Amino acid sequence: MQQVIIDQYSAVICAAAENKSPLQIRGGGTKHFYGNSSFGQKDILLDTTAYHGIIDYEPTELVITACAGTRLADLEALLAQHGQMLPFEPPHFGADATLGGCIATGLSGPRRVAAGAARDFVLGTRLLDGKGRDLRFGGQVMKNVAGYDVSRLMVGAMGTLGVLLEVSLKVLPKPPFEITIQMPMDEAAAIEKMNQWASKPLPISATCYVEGVLFLRLSGAESAVRAAQIKLGGEELAGGKDFWQSVREQSHDFFQSDKLLWRLSIKSTTAPILLPGKQLLEWCGGLRWLLCDASVGQEIIRKTAKNASGHVTLFRSNALRNAVFHPLDPAMLEIHRLLKEKFDPSGIFNPGRFYSEF
Amino acid sequence: MTLHELVNKLHAILPHEAVLYETEDLRPYECDGLSAYRQLPLVVVLPHTEEQIVKILQLCHATSIPVVARGAGTGLSGGALPHVQGVLLSLAKLNQIIAIDSLARMARVQPGVRNLAISEAVAMYGLYYAPDPSSQIACSIGGNVAENSGGVHCLKYGLTVHNIVKLRVLTIDGECLEIGGESLDSAGYDLLALMTGSEGMLGIITEITVKLIPMPEKAQLVMAAFDDVLKAGNAVANVIAAGIIPAGMEMMDKITIHAVEEFLQAGYDLDAAAILLCESDGSDEEVADEIKQIYSIMQQSGATKISTSRNEAERLRFWAGRKAAFPAAGRVSPDYYCMDGTIPRKRLADVLRGIEKLSLEYGLRCMNVFHAGDGNLHPLILYDANQPGELERTEEFGGKILEMCIRAGGTITGEHGVGMEKINQMCIQFGTGELAMFHAVKAAFDPTGLLNPGKAVPTLHRCAELGAMHVHRGEEKFAELPRF
Numbered sequence: 138m139q140q141v142i143i144d145q146y147s148a149v150i151c152a153a154a155e156n157k158s159p160l161q162i163r164g165g166g167t168k169h170f171y172g173n174s175s176f177g178q179k180d181i182l183l184d185t186t187a188y189h190g191i192i193d194y195e196p197t198e199l200v201i202t203a204c205a206g207t208r209l210a211d212l213e214a215l216l217a218q219h220g221q222m223l224p225f226e227p228p229h230f231g232a233d234a235t236l237g238g239c240i241a242t243g244l245s246g247p248r249r250v251a252a253g254a255a256r257d258f259v260l261g262t263r264l265l266d267g268k269g270r271d272l273r274f275g276g277q278v279m280k281n282v283a284g285y286d287v288s289r290l291m292v293g294a295m296g297t298l299g300v301l302l303e304v305s306l307k308v309l310p311k312p313p314f315e316i317t318i319q320m321p322m323d324e325a326a327a328i329e330k331m332n333q334w335a336s337k338p339l340p341i342s343a344t345c346y347v348e349g350v351l352f353l354r355l356s357g358a359e360s361a362v363r364a365a366q367i368k369l370g371g372e373e374l375a376g377g378k379d380f381w382q383s384v385r386e387q388s389h390d391f392f393q394s395d396k397l398l399w400r401l402s403i404k405s406t407t408a409p410i411l412l413p414g415k416q417l418l419e420w421c422g423g424l425r426w427l428l429c430d431a432s433v434g435q436e437i438i439r440k441t442a443k444n445a446s447g448h449v450t451l452f453r454s455n456a457l458r459n460a461v462f463h464p465l466d467p468a469m470l471e472i473h474r475l476l477k478e479k480f481d482p483s484g485i486f487n488p489g490r491f492y493s494e495f
Numbered sequence: 496m497t498l499h500e501l502v503n504k505l506h507a508i509l510p511h512e513a514v515l516y517e518t519e520d521l522r523p524y525e526c527d528g529l530s531a532y533r534q535l536p537l538v539v540v541l542p543h544t545e546e547q548i549v550k551i552l553q554l555c556h557a558t559s560i561p562v563v564a565r566g567a568g569t570g571l572s573g574g575a576l577p578h579v580q581g582v583l584l585s586l587a588k589l590n591q592i593i594a595i596d597s598l599a600r601m602a603r604v605q606p607g608v609r610n611l612a613i614s615e616a617v618a619m620y621g622l623y624y625a626p627d628p629s630s631q632i633a634c635s636i637g638g639n640v641a642e643n644s645g646g647v648h649c650l651k652y653g654l655t656v657h658n659i660v661k662l663r664v665l666t667i668d669g670e671c672l673e674i675g676g677e678s679l680d681s682a683g684y685d686l687l688a689l690m691t692g693s694e695g696m697l698g699i700i701t702e703i704t705v706k707l708i709p710m711p712e713k714a715q716l717v718m719a720a721f722d723d724v725l726k727a728g729n730a731v732a733n734v735i736a737a738g739i740i741p742a743g744m745e746m747m748d749k750i751t752i753h754a755v756e757e758f759l760q761a762g763y764d765l766d767a768a769a770i771l772l773c774e775s776d777g778s779d780e781e782v783a784d785e786i787k788q789i790y791s792i793m794q795q796s797g798a799t800k801i802s803t804s805r806n807e808a809e810r811l812r813f814w815a816g817r818k819a820a821f822p823a824a825g826r827v828s829p830d831y832y833c834m835d836g837t838i839p840r841k842r843l844a845d846v847l848r849g850i851e852k853l854s855l856e857y858g859l860r861c862m863n864v865f866h867a868g869d870g871n872l873h874p875l876i877l878y879d880a881n882q883p884g885e886l887e888r889t890e891e892f893g894g895k896i897l898e899m900c901i902r903a904g905g906t907i908t909g910e911h912g913v914g915m916e917k918i919n920q921m922c923i924q925f926g927t928g929e930l931a932m933f934h935a936v937k938a939a940f941d942p943t944g945l946l947n948p949g950k951a952v953p954t955l956h957r958c959a960e961l962g963a964m965h966v967h968r969g970e971e972k973f974a975e976l977p978r979f
Contacts, residue, residue, distance in 0.1 A: 310739070478939075492683075
């Protein structure tokens with residue numbers, strides 16, 4: 138049954154390659170807002186939700202393998218039944234979010250700062266390349282250096298290199314105990330404190346600074362969390378779980394706006410960024426969400442991010458989106474073009490959605 | 496171009512003492528840590544700046560001369576084995592720690608810096624670099640990136656790929672790529688992941704920015720002896736099932752226990768069929784809680800003897816035996832050959848039984864040390880290179896172990912790399928489609944194939960000649976039948 142679906146996908150790819158007609162690869166459609174608006178009239182939709190289900194999950198191996206069309210919510214619910222989780226806390230942005238979309242966009246949530254990103258937990262992938270070939274890279278074990286790490290290359294590639302079929306992920310136990318503490322302070326102090334604390338062996342699993350208040354989530358054994366709470370001070374927040382969920386899913390009041398939402402991923406110790414608009418900080422200051430009017434030039438925002446040793450993405454915009462991702466320098470762009478050509482020689486996978494050049 | 500002409504051109508780039516071409520000077524570079532493979536290069540160059548490397552690469556590119564990069568030469572898969580017609584590019588002189596940013600928790604270093612030297616340099620800030628391969632006192636960080644090295648703590652702290660943030664890489668034509676950044680992610684494809692573990696096939700790494708993490712307040716170790724390997728394997732699963740991610744979890748089999756106990760008296764139980772070392776680290780409270788839990792899990796899992804380290808000296812003594820497994824192998828046998836497969840942990844007992852059977856079949860002893868937390872198995876085959884045919888038999892035995900790892904749903908290399916050594920087993924682990932894609936990725940970076948030719952990825956022709964059958968996990972006939 139499942140192989141029939143793969144054969145169908147493969148046939149669609151081969152036909153598209155022959156006719157050079159672009160394919161828009163789509164799972165639950167929850168991250169449709171993300172990336173360049175590159176959808177052409179003649180594009181063919183490749184719906185990846187038909188290939189879904191858990192292939193292998195053995196809690197004591199800390200590895201799960203699932204079809205890319207599996208709903209992220211279903212996968213996380215299964216892990217939760219066994220006291221485990223996806224440590225990178227991927228945002229869903231909708232009930233229908235799929236594992237494939239989660240990996241293709243490569244987005245990670247609040248716990249990223251402590252646990253690692255989506256790419257850190259990918260162990261293996263099965264995918265269809267631009268010739269419709271069924272390929273497997275990596276595997277289901279944690280240590281594996283046979284062959285180039287093509288699996289991790291797929292993370293955040295916006296579907297431009299292949300159609301993901303299956304993904305194997307490392308999972309971790311859920312922390313037995315979590316609390317959130319809050320403390321008012323100014324932004325410069327918050328940035329410094331977050332980084333100082335991150336240099337110490339403290340069980341901080343998430344940080345957020347918004348509207349003059351610093352929020353910290355502490356996770357681990359209750360004894361360790363309570364001991365850290367005494368060291369850190371601050372006031373315990375009731376409903377901490379909902380707070381982090383609202384940051385992860387961008388349902389927090391901060392994000393309720395029609396303005397442009399920029400995502401600045403920069404060196405965490407960068408001093409407060411003085412740009413018009415309002416900001417929310419995560420990841421010890423390494424991630425700064427900027428809400429501002431379209432009148433604030435993208436050049437100044439890009440320059441700010443670059444000067445802070447990072448990059449910027451236009452995360453949400455109601456207008457037609459182009460050049461959403463930070464431009465690549467010529468040498469890097471050339472490598473990107475060449476890699477794209479190897480995986481997708483006819484240029485049919487989500488053309489333009491990542492970079493207009495491919 | 497004659498050797499003389501090449502040397503002249505290199506002398507225009509480098510000081511005379513940084514170009515070696517006399518046989519006696521080349522000799523120390525004929526092999527890496529896998530000494531069974533030896534080859535003299537045409538020339539060895541020892542640049543000490545990135546600028547010099549750019550010029551060396553431009554020269555080699557223009558004249559089609561292969562380039563093999565080498566760090567400290569501690570690799571165990573022949574990845575730095577020289578090319579007979581090529582330049583061996585030693586990065587050992589690029590050994591400076593350029594900058595340490597303690598608040599941002601990162602350090603910018605040159606590729607020839609020793610792994611342990613990074614942790615030593617940042618210890619004053621209460622930070623360290625987590626991946627700790629056994630050779631960390633000698634191995635270089637550049638080599639670690641090339642092989643995606645692990646260590647005994649990677650279940651909790653990750654491999655090299657999880658602990659670096661940025662690379663400067665030169666392509667074969669001397670172009671510089673800045674990959675990654677000082678932010679937690681970067682624009683474009685994840686080339687940082689692609690470069691890590693690429694075995695010197697895609698580019699030459701000239702600078703690495705590593706992530707530093709806070710040193711845990713405390714570490715403590717539980718040592719448990721078992722009368723059965725299966726029980727020890729179950730104990731590992733029980734620890735994980737309890738929601739504990741130990742900082743380190745190592746297993747040794749009987750023959751290893753005896754070899755190391757004879758070598759240095761670590762206090763191991765000689766009656767045990769397997770010994771498990773399980774370490775907890777973190778804050779005082781966390782460690783106290785976790786050690787209590789681990790202790791009772793070991794009891795419930797049928798351990799015959801359990802000890803908890805009472806102080807730092809005792810913890811290090813318990814570890815000493817495990818860390819001395821390789822030298823101990825060298826004591827009980829003239830030569831040993833270290834394998835590096837990874838398997839799903841639940842298959843451990845099957846695979847160990849299979850190895851035991853092969854050991855009898857080939858008439859060669861085999862010690863097994865196991866990174867039990869992450870499934871990475873290091874069988875050490877004991878042999879004597881002076882006995883005719885014994886090395887060949889050893890290699891065949893090793894190859895069989897790797898094939899067994901693939902069949903068990905694992906991989907032929909967990910952390911040592913494919914290099915020259917496991918090139919044939921790549922034909923079994925991957926199909927022609929995957930291998931073709933690896934060659935295509937290589938071609939995107941190095942279209943003329945001058946970087947480390949012949950390593951890491953076999954040609955399709957080689958696989959065809961070998962006649963090896965590619966095994967897809969669970970797709971072979973009667974996959975459920977034991978084959979060992």
